[in-house]
Amino acid sequence: MKNKADGTGGATFDRSKRTLPGELNVFFALVLIVTTFEALGWLLIGDSFLFNTRENVDTFFNEARLKIIILQVSIVGIIALGVTQVIITGGIDLSSGSIVGVTAMVTMSFAQVSIVNGNPNPKAIFLEQGWLDLPIIVPLVIGLACGIATGMINGLLVAYTRIPPFIATLGMMVAARGAAKWWSKGRPISFPTDEYAAIGKGLMPVLIFIALAILFALILKFTRYGKHCYAIGSNVEAARMSGINVERHLVLVYTIAGTLAAVAAIVLSSKNLTAQAGMGVMYELDAIAMAVIGGVSLSGGRGSIFGTVIGALIFGVIISGFTFLKLDAYYQEMAKGAIIVGAVVLDQWRQRRQTLGG
Amino acid sequence: MTRQVLNTEGLTKHYGGVHALEEADFEIHAGEHVAIVGDNGAGKSTFVRQITAVEQRTRGKIWFDGNEVNFAGPLEAREAGIETVFQNLALADDLDVPDNLFLGREKFLLNLGPFSILDYGGMRKATLDALMKTGVKIPSIRNTIRRMSGGQRQCVAIARTATFHSKLTIMDEPTAALGVQETSQVENIIRTLKKAGEPLILISHNMRQVFDLVDRIVVFRRGRIVANLNKEDTDQQEVVAYITGAKSGNGQANLT
Ligand SMILES: Nc1ncnc2c1ncn2[C@@H]1O[C@H](COP(=O)(O)OP(=O)(O)OP(=O)(O)O)[C@@H](O)[C@H]1O
Ligand SMILES: [Mg+2]
Numbered sequence: 001m002k003n004k005a006d007g008t009g010g011a012t013f014d015r016s017k018r019t020l021p022g023e024l025n026v027f028f029a030l031v032l033i034v035t036t037f038e039a040l041g042w043l044l045i046g047d048s049f050l051f052n053t054r055e056n057v058d059t060f061f062n063e064a065r066l067k068i069i070i071l072q073v074s075i076v077g078i079i080a081l082g083v084t085q086v087i088i089t090g091g092i093d094l095s096s097g098s099i100v101g102v103t104a105m106v107t108m109s110f111a112q113v114s115i116v117n118g119n120p121n122p123k124a125i126f127l128e129q130g131w132l133d134l135p136i137i138v139p140l141v142i143g144l145a146c147g148i149a150t151g152m153i154n155g156l157l158v159a160y161t162r163i164p165p166f167i168a169t170l171g172m173m174v175a176a177r178g179a180a181k182w183w184s185k186g187r188p189i190s191f192p193t194d195e196y197a198a199i200g201k202g203l204m205p206v207l208i209f210i211a212l213a214i215l216f217a218l219i220l221k222f223t224r225y226g227k228h229c230y231a232i233g234s235n236v237e238a239a240r241m242s243g244i245n246v247e248r249h250l251v252l253v254y255t256i257a258g259t260l261a262a263v264a265a266i267v268l269s270s271k272n273l274t275a276q277a278g279m280g281v282m283y284e285l286d287a288i289a290m291a292v293i294g295g296v297s298l299s300g301g302r303g304s305i306f307g308t309v310i311g312a313l314i315f316g317v318i319i320s321g322f323t324f325l326k327l328d329a330y331y332q333e334m335a336k337g338a339i340i341v342g343a344v345v346l347d348q349w350r351q352r353r354q355t356l357g358g
Numbered sequence: 359m360t361r362q363v364l365n366t367e368g369l370t371k372h373y374g375g376v377h378a379l380e381e382a383d384f385e386i387h388a389g390e391h392v393a394i395v396g397d398n399g400a401g402k403s404t405f406v407r408q409i410t411a412v413e414q415r416t417r418g419k420i421w422f423d424g425n426e427v428n429f430a431g432p433l434e435a436r437e438a439g440i441e442t443v444f445q446n447l448a449l450a451d452d453l454d455v456p457d458n459l460f461l462g463r464e465k466f467l468l469n470l471g472p473f474s475i476l477d478y479g480g481m482r483k484a485t486l487d488a489l490m491k492t493g494v495k496i497p498s499i500r501n502t503i504r505r506m507s508g509g510q511r512q513c514v515a516i517a518r519t520a521t522f523h524s525k526l527t528i529m530d531e532p533t534a535a536l537g538v539q540e541t542s543q544v545e546n547i548i549r550t551l552k553k554a555g556e557p558l559i560l561i562s563h564n565m566r567q568v569f570d571l572v573d574r575i576v577v578f579r580r581g582r583i584v585a586n587l588n589k590e591d592t593d594q595q596e597v598v599a600y601i602t603g604a605k606s607g608n609g610q611a612n613l614t
Contacts, residue, residue, distance in 0.1 A: 223473045224464050227453070231461055234452035241412055241448040242462035243433025252472060301452035 023307045026295050030314050037321040049324055065320060067203070073290070073316035074209035075271070077309065078264040080287040081216050082151075082257030084308045087291055088220075089253050090233040090300025091158060091165035095172035096261040096287055099150045100280025101180035103265035107143035108189040108275035110134055111196040123190045136195040143266045144259060150176055151258015155251035173284065181277040190274040200271030208267055212260070217305035229253060233300030289336070290315050292343040299351065315339075360387045362421065363526050363557045364409065364440075369418035371404050378404040380581045382418070386526070389555040391548070393568040396578030397601055402561045403445050405578070406530050410435045410442050423525055433462060439525030443532050445561075447515045455499035456485040459518045488521040492547050495540075508535035516544055527551060528559045533567065545571060565594045577601055 037049040047053055052062045079096045086093045109125035114132035116122065124132060150172060157168035198204070220226035228249050231239040240246050264283075269275040294311025296303025318339065322332045364386050371379040379401045386392050394402050408415040411429035420427050422438060429435040435442075449458050456478070465477040465484070485499055494513040496506075503511055512535050519527050529548075533541040548571050551558050562568050568575060569589060577585040577600040585600040599605035 219473060222475055222478075223470070224466070224476060225472045227457060227461075227464065227476060230452055231450040231457075234450040235448075237446070238448040238450050239461070241410075241432050241442075241444060242450075243431070243436055244462050245431075245433075249472075301450070 023295060023304060023310065026293070026307050026310045026314070029293075030310055030317065033314055033317055033321070037317065037324065040321075040325060044325055047324075049321065065324070069313070069316040069320045070206050070209075071203070072319065073312040074205040075264050075268050076283050076286045076315075077209045077290065077312040078205075078212055078267065079261050079283055080290040080308050080312055081212055081305060082260035083284070083287040084291045084294075084296050084303060084305060085216070085220065085229055085253050086165070086257050087288070087296050087298060088229045088233045088300060088303050089250060090236065091250070091254070092288070092298070093154065093169045093254065093257050094166065094284050095150065095154060095169040095176055096257065096264075097280040097283035097285075098173045098176035098180065099147060099258055099261040100265040100268065100283055101277060102150070102176045102183065103143050103146040103262040104269040104275035104279045105180050105183040105189060105277060106146050107139045107262075107266055108192060108269045109184065110142050111136075111139035111192040111269075112189070113191050113193050116191050121191050123188065125184055125189055133193060136193065139196060140266065143262050147259040147262020147265070148255055149258075151255040151261070152251060154258060155254030158254060159247035159250040177277075177281075180279070183277070186277055188274050188276045192270065192273060196270055197273055198270070200267045200269075205267045205271060208263070212263070213305055213309050220305055225249075225252070230301055233302070235301075285340070286315065286336075289340045289343065292347060293339065295347075297347050297351065298344060299347075360389065361424075362386070363388055363390075363423060364559075365421040366409070367419045367421075369405070369408055369420065370416045371401075371408055371413065372416045377581050379408065382583050384576065384583065386557050386559060389552075389557055390574065391552055391558045391560065391572040392574045392576060393572040394559060394561045394576050394578060395563070395565075395568060395597060395601060400578040400601075401581040402578050403530055404581075406442065406444070406528055406559075406561070410440055410528070412444075436462070439523075440528065441519035441522055441524035441526070442528040443512075443515045443519050443530060445530040445534075447511055449503045449511060449515060451504040452502055454502050455489075455496060455514055455517075456481040458503060458514055459485050459488065459521055463522075484521065485517075488517050492517050492520045493543050495543075509537055509540050512536055513540065513543075516547060520547060524556065526557050526559070528561075530561045531563065532560070533562070533564065541567075565597065568597075569594060579603060579606075 034050060041047050041049040048062065049065070050061060052059045079100070083093050083096060110131060111134070112121055112124050112132055114121055114124070120127070121132065126132065154169050154172050157163060158165045161168070220229065228239065228244050231242070231244060232246055232249060236246060265280065268279060290311040291303065291308045292298060292311070293314050294303065294307035294309070296307060318335065319332060322335065362385055366382055366384045369379060369382040369384070382405060384405070394405065396402050407413045409420060410432050411434060412432050422440070427438065429438065450461060453461070460481045464474070465480045466474040467477045468475040482499065489496060489499070494517045496510055496513060503514065506514070512532065516529070516532055519529070533544050536544060545567065548558060548560065560568070560572055573589055575585070575587045575589060575592065575597055576583055577587070577597060579601065584606055585597070587597065596605065
């Protein structure tokens with residue numbers, strides 16, 4: 001009777017019959033997809049997806065490809081961490097891509113150098129004011145403030161006007177994109193300081209993504225904040241009756257999501273050494289897709305950061321798998337759409353089965 | 359007369375044109391167990407929602423524990439010492455038993471504001487203690503509420519009120535979904551409260567249960583209190599007559 005300490009009688013409870021956690025299913029899906037690409041690789045183009053087949057490189061795995069995959073998903077993955085929390089509360093955030101755009105523009109304009117190749121920086125935004133070669137802390141603080149402000153507006157709208165999150169963040173999506181274009185009248189902003197350029201260099205985006213993923217995985221699992229996210233997502237009335245300040249919590253959640261989008265913007269603009277008004281277009285959908293693929297339920301209350309990280313990897317594998325198989329980019333986008341819809345269908349199906357006592 | 363624990367005066371709630379609760383004058387004293395009965399839609403749950411500040415009342419006054427109170431929300435009512443089993447149970451389906459028992463007042467290992475670290479071990483242990491104490495049977499407290507039967511959910515909600523010391527317990531149809539054994543289990547919990555001298559408001563449609571457990575019966579009809587009867591001075595027939603409207607009267611006039 002190992003289980004005795006776990007309950008107080010009633011029906012017998014067999015721990016071995018407990019259904020696998022959702023994350024494990026998602027992990028199996030990842031393995032399955034990788035295996036499929038591996039098989040297709042040998043069948044269609046006679047090459048391995050996962051393993052190294054080049055004579056002159058002495059590694060077991062195809063490290064170059066794996067690096068590309070994780071680098072590719074890291075930046076959107078950072079956004080997906082925030083989107084995951086929003087979706088767990090039963091909301092949605094459509095504005096993260098636009099927040100990336102406006103934050104990248106604003107931040108970059110405070111991170112510019114004065115002299116490029118011996119000439120004054122031709123792209124300098126604040127040339128007249130002389131705000132060039134500023135210490136790194138200035139663009140970082142301003143960038144994060146952008147994310148906090150936009151996220152907080154989302155949160156206040158969702159919590160206090162009671163308009164659906166879909167509408168509130170759709171408004172922010174359009175407005176923030178407009179702000180990104182207005183900021184420099186559409187001109188790209190380039191030539192950051194060396195310190196700023198170091199943020200997104202090499203594998204830095206991956207490290208930042210992993211660090212933030214671990215941080216928020218712990219927060220969601222072990223803090224009151226996390227517990228209340230799940231409580232609000234599973235039954236907002238119960239959460240309210242239990243004394244949770246739902247409105248204040250939602251403001252915090254959307255603010256954190258906005259802040260994470262701003263972190264992604266900083267990393268992305270640093271990595272690209274430039275910022276453009278169109279940066280981050282459609283990232284919100286990619287981030288939502290990562291979360292949903294990773295088992296985060298769109299109806300709220302269920303999902304985890306770990307699931308989203310695996311969801312992000314699946315996303316990356318599929319994109320790079322299409323490139324690997326030398327399929328056209330058009331197919332990639334169509335497949336992406338199909339995957340998003342498929343993941344939601346799967347989520348609905350899982351829910352029906354659970355409520356019917358599966 | 360013993361000390362009043364809760365007292366309402368002219369408590370009224372209108373939902374737009376629906377007059378769900380009209381001018382309710384109600385009182386409960388230290389150690390007293392009072393039943394609220396009435397047909398579906400009589401306004402019983404509405405009354406509870408006004409006292410616990412789940413909703414804001416249209417008008418009326420509430421005194422609790424000697425002071426006039428204006429709770430801003432359910433947390434304040436709870437912190438003041440009112441524990442409630444709501445009719446809709448107010449549980450989070452995707453959380454497990456300890457999470458639900460401690461929802462909104464978690465135990466912490468380290469206080470960091472919103473990011474305070476949860477004391478899972480402590481909450482688990484306290485949950486098992488509470489379930490033992492109340493005799494509630496749950497196969498595994500790690501199961502989410504979603505996977506539980508209606509009766510088990512109800513048990514969790516009841517165990518939640520029993521876990522915390524309160525000055526007043528309110529149960530809105532606590533045995534509505536329970537089997538015979540579980541019902542007597544809950545009735546035992548109520549008797550334990552009685553012995554401990556803790557006051558209780560019990561809402562129930564079960565006349566046998568009401569007459570078994572409480573000292574006084576208050577009848578609601580169409581949003582108004584129509585009778586206020588000591589158990590000794592009445593019988594099931596009279597109570598049913600008030601519920602159906604076959605007999606009518608002013609609640610306050612009956613007692614004294
Ligand atoms: N949020 C609301 N908006 C509008 N009308 C409401 C609302 N809540 C309750 N009512 C109405 O108020 C009246 C009283 O409802 P209440 O839930 O208090 O009944 P009750 O006595 O608890 O009934 P039951 O025994 O079925 O639980 C009903 O006519 C109901 O339709
Ligand atoms: Mg009711």
